[in-house]
Amino acid sequence: MHNKEMLGNKHIVFLGESGFPVGLATIQRLTLMARAFISQGSKSTVICRKGVHVNRSKVNFPIQGNYEGIDYSYTSKSIYKPKGFLKRNVQKIKGMLGEYAALKTLKSTTGIDVIIISEMKVVHILRYWVFSRILKIPMVMNFVEMTSSMQHRSSPLRKLNDYILDNYVIKMFEGALPISDKLVDYYHQLSPRKPNLKTPIICDFDKFDVQKTEMEPYFLYCGSFKYKEVRDFVIAAYKLIASDESMKLYMIVSGGSKAETEALEAEVNRSLKTTPIKLFSNIPYSELIQLYVNAKALLIPLRPTVQDAARFPHKIGEYLASGNPVVTTNIGEIKNYFEHEKTALIAESYDLEAFATQMKFIVDNPQKSEVIGENGQNMGRSEFDYRMLGENLSKFVDDLS
Incomplete structure (x- = not known):
């Protein structure tokens, strides 16, 4: 019998956000979405492709572990951002290759029902799309911003990235979790046959x-x-x-x-x-x-x-x-x-x-x-x-x- 069938629950994997479990709004939302699934008996896993932390005296935790019931791993093999251009890019490549290896392992052991993506860079979303096609896992967008409307993202390359994301790449997802009515309507216009669920702000009131x-x-x-x-x-x-x-x-x-x-x-x-x-x-x-x-x-x-x-x-x-x-x-x-x-x-x-x-x-x-x-x-x-x-x-x- 497949391991997932023995577990009797769903397995949700989160990709695209590095820094877990330390961070403010984006990390908090990811954490609470994962805990929401866990509250229904599902398993949640977060995969971080690179280290982003710089203060070793304030931030120190294992590259793999469990936080508030959520399994996580850093495929870069470090939670810290390296000093130096070459070291940073070697870590990024190692992390990207590790993401696929981690997904493949999880798919063959516990199974994966869906990958939830929190990412704004088109190049990474395209890579995740390839992963999802090879491994036959549906890919869902954590849709929290109209990227092309963000005023601080003003460089020509970012504007091009955001235009392509908001008008074309968004259609590659099998579904979306929009945070607002405006994003629900926008996603429905672009992908009218694909499911979406409005998922507003999330908080742990306790x-x-x-x-x-x-x-x-x-x-x-x-x-x-x-x-x-x-x-x-x-x-x-x-x-x-x-x-x-x-x-x-x-x-x-x-x-x-x-x-x-x-x-x-x-x-x-x-x-x-x-x-x-x-x-x-x-x-x-x-x-x-x-x-x-x-x-x-x-x-x-x-x-x-x-x-x-x-x-x-x-x-x-x-x-x-x-x-x-x-x-x-x-x-x-x-x-x-x-x-x-x-x-x-x-x-x-x-x-x-x-x-x-x-x-x-x-x-x-x-x-x-x-x-x-x-x-x-x-x-x-x-x-x-x-x-x-x-x-x-x-x-x-x-x-x-």
Whole structure:
């Protein structure tokens, strides 16, 4: 009897994302999708083709193991990014060859029901397509961005890659897991006969069940250095309502160095009296959770762009899990899940005064704000907890097979 038949469950393999199990939004989504399958009795495996970690004192784990029930392996034979052009490329080649070998071994032992791909580079997707054809395993796209609409991907080569991906390569998948209605509709237009399952933000709400600690009151914004426009928007909105600066603004900015973060903090506080804006970067996940839980409100203005209408930021799920109110704008998926002044505070447009008005509501109405936060958390548990999504994901794989 085939080993998979003896196991009596499905086996889902994730490819394309390196760094597991350490990382923020993309790694967290992958981890929670894998755990969603596990909650339904399936087996999940993550294969990383290259090492991406650089800090050996902070990141240190085996190249093969199990994390939260998920098997993983690094086919590059190292979790670290090598120094030097030649060493990096040798590792990449070793990792790519190892990916196929790992898939072939898993196929012949436990079996593989589907490969879920998280990848934006066309060359790698084409390689995975070849693997899937040879091994006769269906390939599904983890569809979380309209790649060609991402403003920071502006180089000519990236633009060409993204055009080919969004218009042609996407058709090579046997199915897709779009994160938003806009991506569901887009995939259906390109591949009307292929299945897709809307898979929104995913969160483990239990991880945020931590005790609040006494801190000064603050708003919290989490973003990336590459989203300068949104970061500046949040700062400008804060300045409109922070007349006495008693409510602070904490900002977690990923992707910048310590020196860049310190320089930015000095710059944004220059016109203020008490240095109310504090910046954090590269903090441990446990510290991040504590900052979420202690905040008076969590900020995420979405812009009226194709990019923001198509995506559904992972941190919204984490914001909700904190039990504190979310302040956002009425763009994209927000209207599908949230109700203004009941489960979130929603500015009708991406406008400084409109957004600042919702921030001011938090300052003026602390008790009502707490209720909104609790309602948002309850809604999030019913819509976005990984265990609630496991059954639909499992059925999608059954139908695909």
